[in-house]
Amino acid sequence: xxxxxxxxxxxxxxxxxxxxxxxxxxxxxxxxxxxxxxxxxxxxxxxxxxxxxxxxxxxxxxxxxxxxxxxxxxxxxxxxxxxxxxxxxxxxxxxxxxxxxxxxxxxxxxxxxxxxxxxxxxxxxxxxxxxxxxxxxxxxxxxxxxxxxxxxxxxxxxxxxxxxxxxxxxxxxxxxxxxxxxxxxxxxxxxxxxxxxxxxxxxxxxxxxxxxxxxxxxxxxxxxxxxxxxxxxxxxxxxxxxxxxxxxxxxxxxxxxxxxxxxxxxxxxxxxxxxxxxxxxxxxxxxxxxxxxxxxxxxxxxxxxxxxxxxxxxxxxxxxx
Amino acid sequence: xxxxxxxxxxxxxxxxxxxxxxxxxxxxxxxxxxxxxxxxxxxxxxxxxxxxxxxxxxxxxxxxxxxxxxxxxxxxxxxxxxxxxxxxxxxxxxxxxxxxxxxxxxxxxxxxxxxxxxxxxxxxxxxxxxxxxxxxxxxxxxxxxxxxxxxxxxxxxxxxxxxxxxxxxxxxxxxxxxxxxxxxxxxxxxxxxxxxxxxxxxxxxxxxxxxxxxxxxxxxxxxxxxxxxxxxxxxxxxxxxxxxxxxxxxxxxxxxxxxxxxxxxxxxxxxxxxxxxxxxxxxxxxxxxxxxxxxxxxxxxxxxxxxxxxxxxxxxxxxxx
Numbered sequence: 001x002x003x004x005x006x007x008x009x010x011x012x013x014x015x016x017x018x019x020x021x022x023x024x025x026x027x028x029x030x031x032x033x034x035x036x037x038x039x040x041x042x043x044x045x046x047x048x049x050x051x052x053x054x055x056x057x058x059x060x061x062x063x064x065x066x067x068x069x070x071x072x073x074x075x076x077x078x079x080x081x082x083x084x085x086x087x088x089x090x091x092x093x094x095x096x097x098x099x100x101x102x103x104x105x106x107x108x109x110x111x112x113x114x115x116x117x118x119x120x121x122x123x124x125x126x127x128x129x130x131x132x133x134x135x136x137x138x139x140x141x142x143x144x145x146x147x148x149x150x151x152x153x154x155x156x157x158x159x160x161x162x163x164x165x166x167x168x169x170x171x172x173x174x175x176x177x178x179x180x181x182x183x184x185x186x187x188x189x190x191x192x193x194x195x196x197x198x199x200x201x202x203x204x205x206x207x208x209x210x211x212x213x214x215x216x217x218x219x220x221x222x223x224x225x226x227x228x229x230x231x232x233x234x235x236x237x238x239x240x241x242x243x244x245x246x247x248x249x250x251x252x253x254x255x256x257x258x259x260x261x262x263x264x265x266x267x268x269x270x271x272x273x274x275x276x277x278x279x280x281x282x283x284x285x286x287x288x289x290x291x292x293x294x295x296x297x298x299x300x301x302x303x304x305x306x307x308x309x310x311x312x313x314x315x316x317x318x319x320x321x
Numbered sequence: 322x323x324x325x326x327x328x329x330x331x332x333x334x335x336x337x338x339x340x341x342x343x344x345x346x347x348x349x350x351x352x353x354x355x356x357x358x359x360x361x362x363x364x365x366x367x368x369x370x371x372x373x374x375x376x377x378x379x380x381x382x383x384x385x386x387x388x389x390x391x392x393x394x395x396x397x398x399x400x401x402x403x404x405x406x407x408x409x410x411x412x413x414x415x416x417x418x419x420x421x422x423x424x425x426x427x428x429x430x431x432x433x434x435x436x437x438x439x440x441x442x443x444x445x446x447x448x449x450x451x452x453x454x455x456x457x458x459x460x461x462x463x464x465x466x467x468x469x470x471x472x473x474x475x476x477x478x479x480x481x482x483x484x485x486x487x488x489x490x491x492x493x494x495x496x497x498x499x500x501x502x503x504x505x506x507x508x509x510x511x512x513x514x515x516x517x518x519x520x521x522x523x524x525x526x527x528x529x530x531x532x533x534x535x536x537x538x539x540x541x542x543x544x545x546x547x548x549x550x551x552x553x554x555x556x557x558x559x560x561x562x563x564x565x566x567x568x569x570x571x572x573x574x575x576x577x578x579x580x581x582x583x584x585x586x587x588x589x590x591x592x593x594x595x596x597x598x599x600x601x602x603x604x605x606x607x608x609x610x611x612x613x614x615x616x617x618x619x620x621x622x623x624x625x626x627x628x629x630x631x632x633x634x635x636x637x638x639x640x641x642x
Contacts, residue, residue, distance in 0.1 A: 029350065031372075050598045051352075112595070270635060277371045277631035279598040310598035314591055320641060 006156075006244050011198040013160035014167060014191070021063040021161060024096050028052050030172045035275045040291050041299035045176065047169045050280050050310025054092040054120065056085035057165050057188055057308050061158030065150040066093035068157055074099050079147035081105070081127070081138040084113040084237060085309050086152035091122030102145050104138040106130075110236070110313040131227070131240065153187025154243035162191030167199065169304050176203050179304040180287040183207035183216045183257065184238035186246025188308060193253035203304075204255040208287040210235045211259040216242055220250065220257045234262050234318050237283035237309065260289035266318045268292060272307075282318060284308040327565050332519035334481035335488060335512070338385040342482060345384045345417050349373055349486075351493045356596045361612050362620035366497065368490045371601050371631025375413040375441070377406035378486050378509055378629050379473070385482030386471040387414040395420050400468035402448075402459045404430040405558055406630050407473035412443030423466050425459045433634055474508030475564035483512030488520065490625050497524050500625040501608040504528035504537045504578065505559035507567030509629060514574035524625075525576040529607040531556045532580040537563055541571065541578045555583055555639050558604035558630065581610035587639045589613060593628075603639060605629040 031046045049057035066078060077100030080090050087103040094101035101122045105114060106129040117124055127137035142149055151158065165188070166179060179196065183189045189207050196203050209216050213231035219242055227241030242250060260268070269285035272278065284307045291298050291305070352367045370378035387399055398421030401411050408424045415422035422443045426435060427450040438445055448458035463470055472479065486509070487500060500517065504510045510528050517524050530537050534552035540563055548562035563571060581589070590606035593599065605628045612619050612626070 055598065273600050273635055277376065277600040279594050279600060312595075314594055314638070315641065317635070317638070317641075320636065320638075 006248070008245065008248060009156035009160040009194060011194060013156065014163035014195055017060070017064040017160045018164040018167060020067050021060060021164065024063045024067070024093065025053050025059055026051060027168055030169065031276060031278070033276050036288070041295055042291065043302045044291070045169070045173045045302070045304045046276070047165060047304060047306045048278065049165060050278060050284070050307050052309070054085070054088045055116070055309055055311040056089060057162060057306070058085045058152070059089035059092055060164050061155070061161030061187060061191070062086060062089035062150060063093040064161030065155065065157040066090070066097050066099070069148060073148050077101060077145060077147040078150050079103070079138070079142050079145055080150050080152060081134045082152045084109050085311055087117045087122060088113060088120060088311065090150055091117050091120035095121045100145070100147065102141050102147055104134060104141055106134065112313040113311055116311065152240070153185035153190070154245045156245065158187055159190045159194060159245060159249070162188050163195040164191070165306065166192040166195045166304070169306070170196070170200050173302070173304060175302060176200070176304045177301040178204040178206055178298070179306065180206040180208055180291060181306040182235070182238055182283050182286045182308055183209050183250070184283070185240040186216065186242045186250055188306060189254060190246045190249035192306070193249040197253050205253055206290070207250070207254050207257040208290040209257055209259050210238055210265060210286060211261050213239050214259050216250065217257040217259050219247070220254065223251070235265055235283040235286055237281060238286065258290035258294060260286055260293055264289040264293060270319050278307070279310045279312055280307050281309045281312055327569070328477045329566065329569060330477040330481040330515060332515060334477065335484035335516055338381070338481045339485040339488060341388050342381060342384040342485065345388070345414065346374055346380055347372060348489055351490065352597060352599070354597050357609070361616055363612065364623045365612070366490070366494045366623070366625045367597070368486060368625060368627050369599065370486060371599060371605070371628050373630070375406070375409045376630055376632040377410060378483060378627070379406045379410035380413055381485050382476070382479030382482030382508060382512070383407065383410035383471060384414040386469070386476065386478040387411070387418050387420070389478055390469060394469055398422060398466060398468040399471050400424070400459070400463050400466060401471050401473065402455050403473050404434060406632055408434070408438050408443065409441060409632065411471055412438045412441035416442040421466065421468065423462050423468055425455060425462055427455065431634060473561070474506035474511070475566045477566065479508055480511045480515060480566060480570070483509050484516040485512070486627065487513040487516045487625070490627070491517070491521050494623070494625060496623060497521070497625045498622040499525040499527055499619070500627065501527040501529055501612060502627040503556070503559055503604050503607045503629055504530050504571070505604070506561040507537065507563045507571055509627060510575065511567045511570035513627070514570040518574050526574055527611070528571070528575050528578040529611040530578055530580050531559055531586060531607060532582050534560050535580050537571065538578040538580050540568070541575065544572070556586055556604040556607055558602060559607065579611035579615060581607055581614055585610040585614060591640050599628070600631045600633055601628050602630045602633055
């Protein structure tokens with residue numbers, strides 16, 4: 001499935017990205033919870049990208065792409081398709097640079113995310129909630145605007161940007177045994193692989209995936225990409241499939257992929273809100289759900305957990321539905 | 322209304338408290354929000370006691386009382402009456418010291434609160450939901466156990482403990498024009514007055530109160546304590562009246578008391594969850610509600626805002642009722 005022409009980002013790209021995006025992102029805090037440590041038997045270090053600009057880690061990759069454009073390319077703006085946070089993040093970054101941002105979003109995306117995209121100045125074109133429809137509608141939008149396509153994850157600039165997150169996490173903690181992050185398209189996991197394989201190769205990288213959207217898990221076991229169209233999960237940021245660049249990192253550097261049921265994800269999400277007093281998306285409760293489910297594997301370990309975002313529709317919380 | 326025998330805590334008591342409780346509390350972070358700064362025109366610095374041990378600032382005062390007891394007194398334990406965060410906090414502190422904590426709670430208190438008190442090792446004796454029953458039952462519990470009574474706010478040890486919060490806030494910010502905190506019984510406001518009048522007397526102290534439980538506002542205007550029986554507000558931590566010690570600080574050091582409606586409080590609470598990604602109680606949304614309502618007064622100012630707690634029933638959020 002590899003494309004021989006694909007540009008695999010390097011750790012030098014991560015370092016360049018970090019310098020480029022520093023003025024536009026937060027160095028987010030790492031929080032701990034005595035309660036969750038007791039519950040799991042592990043020492044958990046939560047990297048809180050829910051506090052990030054635009055509410056998610058995706059602003060790292062988006063900002064790296066936007067601020068890396070030369071003046072001529074920037075003048076035409078940027079465009080993308082996204083289930084949510086990449087749309088917000090690219091709109092935010094484009095707004096900071098003062099260039100247009102066109103976004104194709106599924107019409108079923110949370111209203112809170114659509115409102116936030118528009119709040120940052122993004123222009124939305126809606127599509128049906130399937131990968132096929134999304135890519136078809138996007139082709140039209142891109143042709144009409146001529147904007148630079150910043151893919152939500154299968155883009156070396158985006159992966160290099162996401163890699164800045166685990167660089168901070170390593171700097172903020174005093175040694176880790178493992179890092180657990182959610183996996184959808186694989187952008188965060190790929191950035192994590194890129195960085196840790198360079199600066200902390202001893203750290204195991206565990207990807208956490210909803211059992212109802214376990215295409216990455218099945219790909220990992222099969223040894224090639226398996227892409228399902230429109231899987232269904234409450235973790236709406238994790239429905240998209242792996243692509244060639246992210247598969248490169250997943251297949252070469254990920255230690256394992258663990259899955260959790262919808263009920264386990266919702267329970268871990270609510271527990272995080274209750275005990276840590278932070279608003280996190282269902283998608284980023286998947287790592288904690290897998291840790292609670294596989295305590296023996298994590299007990300006694302120092303485990304980094306990437307909380308990927310906090311953009312939630314507060315009117316439709318999963319435990320009140 | 323002053324009791325000539327009352328013991329007014331001093332700033333030396335705050336300093337002693339800070340040293341005493343440091344091992345048992347978090348030095349909570351101060352967060353900012355570009356969005357809320359834009360919205361209000363002020364620079365807001367949120368002191369996040371929702372991240373505090375036991376989920377609220379009350380653990381400061383409770384820990385100061387518990388760890389200040391001599392061995393003989395400690396052996397008999399502590400007791401209080403409270404249906405809220407003080408019950409949790411005193412149970413937590415007593416548990417850390419390994420001494421008994423007896424709490425009188427109305428049988429109608431939420432099961433989640435009772436479970437949390439018991440989770441920290443507190444022993445609950447239930448009373449009927451009336452002042453008469455509560456006082457009768459509490460008198461019996463105190464007589465039977467000989468425990469030290471730690472009042473939720475009208476206790477010099479408690480006020481000195483709460484004063485450690487604004488000491489940290491001043492250390493964590495580079496100069497403030499004002500601090501805004503919610504007012505119920507007045508424990509946090511009194512501690513804030515005690516500390517700021519000593520280390521930052523130029524800082525205005527604004528108390529924020531629900532319009533539907535505005536007994537402190539009316540007391541402040543009248544020049545004496547007005548105590549209403551059982552006011553009704555979503556900000557359930559702010560229903561209790563001022564007492565002699567807290568009135569001393571309110572009447573001598575508070576610059577002004579501002580009020581907000583139930584709808585304004587709920588709106589500010591939801592906005593904080595959405596934009597800051599933190600779980601806060603309705604009670605601690607009252608300051609932001611009053612700032613949004615009185616923008617002219619706060620615009621251009623550096624304003625500390627005390628987020629008092631994060632113990633929320635996630636199944637009954639006010640905007641979903």
